[in-house]
Amino acid sequence: MEPNRPPIERMFGAVPPGRWWTDPAIVQKLALTPEQQKQIENVFQASRVKLIDLNASLQKEEVVPEPLLDVDHPDESKVLPQIDRIAQAELEKANARMLLGFRGVLTQEQWKTLQSNGRPGPPPQSGNFPPPRNGGR
Numbered sequence: 001m002e003p004n005r006p007p008i009e010r011m012f013g014a015v016p017p018g019r020w021w022t023d024p025a026i027v028q029k030l031a032l033t034p035e036q037q038k039q040i041e042n043v044f045q046a047s048r049v050k051l052i053d054l055n056a057s058l059q060k061e062e063v064v065p066e067p068l069l070d071v072d073h074p075d076e077s078k079v080l081p082q083i084d085r086i087a088q089a090e091l092e093k094a095n096a097r098m099l100l101g102f103r104g105v106l107t108q109e110q111w112k113t114l115q116s117n118g119r120p121g122p123p124p125q126s127g128n129f130p131p132p133r134n135g136g137r
Contacts, residue, residue, distance in 0.1 A: 012099045013115035019044065020114075030110045043101035047094060054091040061086050 020026050021040040032040075065082040068074055103111055 012096070012103065015099065015102070015114055026114070030106070030113055032106075032110070036105050036110075039105040040102055043098060043105065047098035047101070050094050051091070051098070054089065054094050058086065058089045058091050061089065 016023070016026065019041075021032060021037050021044075026032075027037065061082070065079055065086075068079050068082065106114065
C-alpha cells in the first residue's frame with residue numbers, strides 16, 4: 001500500500017473502489033454468499049447519502065483557503081484555521097465506519113483476499129460514491 005494514502009485506507013488496507021461486492025469476478029474470488037452481498041449492500045446504502053454529503057462539505061472547505069494561499073505572503077492566522085477544518089473532516093470517519101461494517105460481514109480469509117488481490121479487473125462504474133478527495137492522494 002502506498003504510504004501517501006488516506007489514514008483510513010492505510011488502517012483498513014485497500015479495497016476495490018465502487019460496488020465490488022456485485023462484481024462477479026470478485027464475488028467468485030471471495031466466495032461471497034448472497035447473504036453477505038445483501039449485508040454489504042445494506043451497509044453501503046446506510047452510509048451512501050452521508051458520504052456524499054460529507055464529500056460535498058469537504059470540497060467546499062477545500063475551496064475556502066485557495067484565495068488565502070494565492071497571495072505573495074499568506075496570512076497564517078487565516079490559513080491555519082481553514083487547514084484545521086479540512087483536516088478534521090468527518091468524511092474519513094464515515095468512510096471508516098462503512099469499511100468496518102464491510103469487514104464485519106466478511107471472514108478474515110475473505111477480507112485478506114479482498115485486500116491483497118480482490119481486484120481482478122476494472123471496477124464496475126455504476127453505483128460509485130464520490131471519488132477520493134485530492135485525486136486519490
